Structure formats: C-alpha cells, structure tokens
Amino acid sequence: MTAHPLPDPAASAFAAQADACRDLGSPLVAAICSLVAERGLPDSATRRRIATWPGAIGAREAAVALRFAAALHRLVLDAADDGLAAAFPPADLDRDVLWHALRAAVSAHDGFIAAYLDSPPQTNEVARAALLLPALLDLHAAHGLPIRLLELGASAGLNQNLDRFAYEYGAWQWGDPASPVLVACEWRGEAGPLEGRDIEIAERSACDVAPVPIGTEDERKRLLSYAWADQRQRLARLSAAMELAGAHPPQVEAAGAADWLEDRLAPLPEGRLTVIMHTMMWHYLPHAERARAETAIRRAGREATPDRPMVWLRFDIDDLQPGGGVYLTTWSGTADDGITGLVARGDYHGRWLQMLP
Numbered sequence: 001m002t003a004h005p006l007p008d009p010a011a012s013a014f015a016a017q018a019d020a021c022r023d024l025g026s027p028l029v030a031a032i033c034s035l036v037a038e039r040g041l042p043d044s045a046t047r048r049r050i051a052t053w054p055g056a057i058g059a060r061e062a063a064v065a066l067r068f069a070a071a072l073h074r075l076v077l078d079a080a081d082d083g084l085a086a087a088f089p090p091a092d093l094d095r096d097v098l099w100h101a102l103r104a105a106v107s108a109h110d111g112f113i114a115a116y117l118d119s120p121p122q123t124n125e126v127a128r129a130a131l132l133l134p135a136l137l138d139l140h141a142a143h144g145l146p147i148r149l150l151e152l153g154a155s156a157g158l159n160q161n162l163d164r165f166a167y168e169y170g171a172w173q174w175g176d177p178a179s180p181v182l183v184a185c186e187w188r189g190e191a192g193p194l195e196g197r198d199i200e201i202a203e204r205s206a207c208d209v210a211p212v213p214i215g216t217e218d219e220r221k222r223l224l225s226y227a228w229a230d231q232r233q234r235l236a237r238l239s240a241a242m243e244l245a246g247a248h249p250p251q252v253e254a255a256g257a258a259d260w261l262e263d264r265l266a267p268l269p270e271g272r273l274t275v276i277m278h279t280m281m282w283h284y285l286p287h288a289e290r291a292r293a294e295t296a297i298r299r300a301g302r303e304a305t306p307d308r309p310m311v312w313l314r315f316d317i318d319d320l321q322p323g324g325g326v327y328l329t330t331w332s333g334t335a336d337d338g339i340t341g342l343v344a345r346g347d348y349h350g351r352w353l354q355m356l357p
Helices: 010-023 027-039 045-051 064-077 082-087 095-108 110-116 126-143 158-164 217-225 232-247 257-264 287-302
Strands: 147-151 166-168 182-184 186-188 201-208 252-254 273-279 310-316 324-331 339-346 352-355
Touching: 010 027, 010 064, 027 064, 027 095, 045 064, 045 110, 064 082, 064 095, 064 110, 064 217, 082 095, 095 110, 126 147, 126 158, 126 166, 126 182, 126 232, 126 273, 126 310, 126 324, 126 339, 126 352, 147 158, 158 201, 158 232, 182 232, 201 257, 217 232, 257 287, 287 310, 287 324
Parallel strands: 147 201, 147 273, 166 182, 186 352, 201 252, 273 310
Antiparallel strands: 310 324, 324 339, 339 352
C-alpha cells in the first residue's frame, strides 16, 4: 500500500479543496483532501484517474477531491469498510488513523471508488433556502400575487418544498414548527417585519441537466454521500428533506436551463408572480448555455407587466466577500432591462445570512 504523490494540478486541487472545507466547517473532509495532497495515493485505477483528470478545466474545477471524499463516505454509509467507519464520526479525528484507513480503502475498493469519480457532487443543500426566503417574503408582500416558482439546476428538487420547511434565524422564526426539516441560519442584521409575512406558491416546477433521483435507498445514499460526514446536522436535514419529498414529490425535468426557460417564459401568466430561482449553479453552466439562459430571462422580463411581474432570484459565487451574493432582478413593465440589486450575502452552505441595506 505504498502511496505515490499526485502530480500537479491534481495535488493542488486537493490542497485547495482542503482549505475550502476547513473554512466551511468540515475538519474531516479537509483532512482527507490534505492527506491526499501531501502524501498521494496507492497505485490504483483511482490514483490514475485523479492524476490524469481530463479536460481543460482540470481536477480543481471538476471538484474531483469532493468526488473522492464522497466515495469514501458512501463506503461508510454502506457499512462496506470497517477501517473507514472507525476513522469517521462519531470517532474523533485522528489523521494517522484516517490515513491508514484511506489507503486501505483505495486498495480494497479501487473499482468502486474509481467509478464513483464519474459523478460530480450533488449536495442539493436545502439550507440555502434560508438565503432566499427573506426575498420571497418581501416579494409576496410587495406584489400580493401567488408565486409561480421556476427553479434551475434543482438537483433532486428538494428546495421546491422550501415553504414547507421550518426556519430558525435566531432573531426570528418562520414556517411550521412541526416540519421535519429545520433550517438554522444565523441572522445578521435587523429582522424587520419578515416574521409575520407569508408566501403562497401556486405553481412549482424545476429542471436539471441531470436530475438526481431519490426514489430508492441506493439513490438516497448517493445524495447523502456528497454531504460531509462530520456535519451531522446537515446530514439529518438532508435526510429529513428527502422524507418530506416523499410526501410532496418535486417535479424536476431533465433539461438544460436555456431550453427549459424558453419553453416556460412565453407568455408570462396573468395573476402570477413568476420567480426564476437558483442556487450555486449559474457559474457551472457553460458560457454559451449561460448566455442563452440569460437572454431568455431578459426577453421574458421585457414582457412583464404589473399583472404579470417576473423576478430573477439567485445565490451564487461572485467577486465579493464574504460568502456568495443573493441577487434579485425585477421586472414589472417599468424597466426594459430590469432592476438588479445585491440584497444579501450568505454562507455557501446556508449557515449565516447578512442582509444588505
């Protein structure tokens, strides 16, 4: 089980991911990534795939380190590797124990891990709903119309049920306290009149280029594997969201964002507030697809009226800090190009939200 160092840029990709996971509160996944970056992997199909990751975007942009960590987590979820299970929570993190377990797992489950690298991470992080809820409450209060929710890059579609979650912001709460899904998000700023507001979602639909099925135990374990194993609250929330989806099944169509939007935005329905929503997916779109999708959105926006208003609500990576930005573009027949504002900043996993004036 001699380990061989990874070449750059693969080693750099793992090192960068270790830093990101450390900042996002996962010492376990940070340790997995840093150990691979520093010490490499045993000679195996897994190592060869990672070391020679194809394409111009490279291993870092493809999140290969997270694919690898997810494969290890899946082995633990399946109770397929006792050594890994002993190194994972609830055990205390021990880098030497983890390193030996990691090397042994790659040797024992090489084919499984190498194949798991095929799929990009799909977390469907439901806590990001907490970053969008305040804007939705404001929008419903401002327009007084039922919402027609169109979600892009919806993964398994769990956030289609965002109005059925319970939210705990510390300064205020919202939703049904009996909901199986509790989203806790640190509120930074004045709460204002949000706590007493409501939303009505009359229509909801979604698309994803590769929708994530959750109908079987195997499919649910795959989605769980992409959540970080030492973030127990996050895992419990994701499990609860899948349980809720069993009672209120999301509808996610297999389609690219541009084609799907072009089919659904002409014409805008009267008496509905059309909300185009997405979280942490826009930057993953190929440039041409992104341009087409934005063209479809802005074309429809120019047709919006006070009876047929439309908004574009999204959370994604931008060039600012900290976290990502919550952006809102509105059309209601008063501005051809819409009015765009940065309304908040939030943690990538929904741990905190900073409202902006």
